[in-house]
Amino acid sequence: MPGGGGPGPSGAVPGSASGTAPGAARVRWIPIVVFYVLACALAWLVISPLWISGKGLQNPLLGVLSPLMMYTPAAAALFVLMVVQRVRGRAVLASLGMWPIRPLKRTLLLSLAALVGTALLPIVVTFIAAGLGLVRLDLVNFSGFAQVLQSQMPAGQTYPLSVRTTVIVQLVMLLPASATNAMFTVGEEIGWRGFLMSSLRPLGTWPALGISGAMWGLWHAPLILLGYDFGRRDALGVLLMIVSCGSLARCSDGYASAAATSGRRYSVMPH
Template sequence: MAAVNWRPVIIFLVLAYALAWLAALPLWLGGGLRDPLFGVYAVLMMFTPAVAALIVSRFVDRPASIPRELGLVEVRPVGRFLLYLGLGLVVPVVLGMGALIVGAWLGVYPADFENFSGFEAALREQTEAVGAPMPAIPIGILVAAQFFNIFIGTIINTVPALGEELGWRGWLLPRLMPLGAPAAIVVSGVVWGLWHAPLILLGYNYQDGPGWLGVLAMCAMCMVFGGVFAWLRLRSHSVWPAALAHGALNASAGLMFVFVMAGSGFSTFHAGVLGWSGWILPLLLIIALGLAGQFRPAASYKVRRTQSPTAKP
């Protein structure tokens, strides 16, 4: 098996990290997470891995086809592609719900799966804030509607999620595969987690603990869910199922506020997909997929070494 070519990997990492810190710099110089333009800067940051991958592909790797190299145009066989697109849409939502069930069972997530009291209280607070009456719709129907909102949110979130996935699973993962799938998943997961540091150190995602612990937790979360995304990328030969799964994971993160018990609090270090209890199911899934040989890339998926005539060896 060929060894990892670390030169383009290091260049990619330097670019992705430097651009991420540059995108987040206004938050550090301004209002942090309370900055009114936080969402804009966060979305800009999500595109930095794609920019790094495109720069390295254009000026360092120089493959025969950059879109093909990054998994943007691999859609055949169509049946396989559609299958993994569907899995990319469904699996993260199932894991997100499973995280809440496991968290409730372990006692780290105060759930109300019957009356949805926390969600109802939040709706009442929101409607009272704008002087409107509570919707005359059963709360169960409103909860069910949240899953339709997740579908819409997934489609919207897939665009910025592709900005990340072009870098992490589109470009980086294949270059690390000579290490073996387990090591490639761990290394790419740690890289992905550390990339979030400009926001995590400001308190994003993990607000009830020190920043360094939040970064460690984010690395662990990215390793387990990155393993799921890696499976989708390797088996589909395309980056699109991973991007869709990333969008679905982001869109379903709010489920923790739909099923929480009214008047209760929880720590994201412990509950939801961000917390350790939410990593159990994806870790078990990765182990099962590994035992089934689902992380073996097909021969057609090997990193292409074809270079343009002007490229240096």
């Protein structure tokens, strides 16, 4: 981690986003490489039953394995901090931007804004992709969405609800689902924002966002290449995920910049 693993005398972790000009601290690449290789290896290991079975997204284990995959970045980050860098105690939480939580009111408000914003972001990205000609939208019959729903059903069975009803239900459930999803995605935030973004921050905000966004998006490859999210099983699907993750990383930078005024590292937030 930049500047060492433990908190400084003022309670801030050396190399944090606040008070550190780009280039003032040196990026330690070995821990970053170990973190990323381990996170990707664990992700492929967790999702491997979907590939081995040949059923892909139709495998009933999808609902268990995909949330479990979300915790692999946190596991990799904790391994690097505690085993490679030998960080101990509260310094681990401080290194990941999880402690102290201050200012509390601003943190809670920005977390709420993050939940709302990230619930809407996939819709925005989809329309951008349509505008660029990367995907074709059917907003009348939702034929593409119907195909995705049917592909997730066992052979010989049809999806029980009409497509339009499903669309309405999903729109109504956007915010509740985002809040529920946050319980699982915290594993990603600990790894990508808490560890990786903090480690890359000495490069400057934009380079760090670009690198972390690309690494984050590529990490999703085990699921994306099965047709998850974008319905594509090729490099374009992975590229769309990289763009989506890059956008999310940029949104989270505003949150982190505000939190950094309290002397914290790049902060963990729900997404």
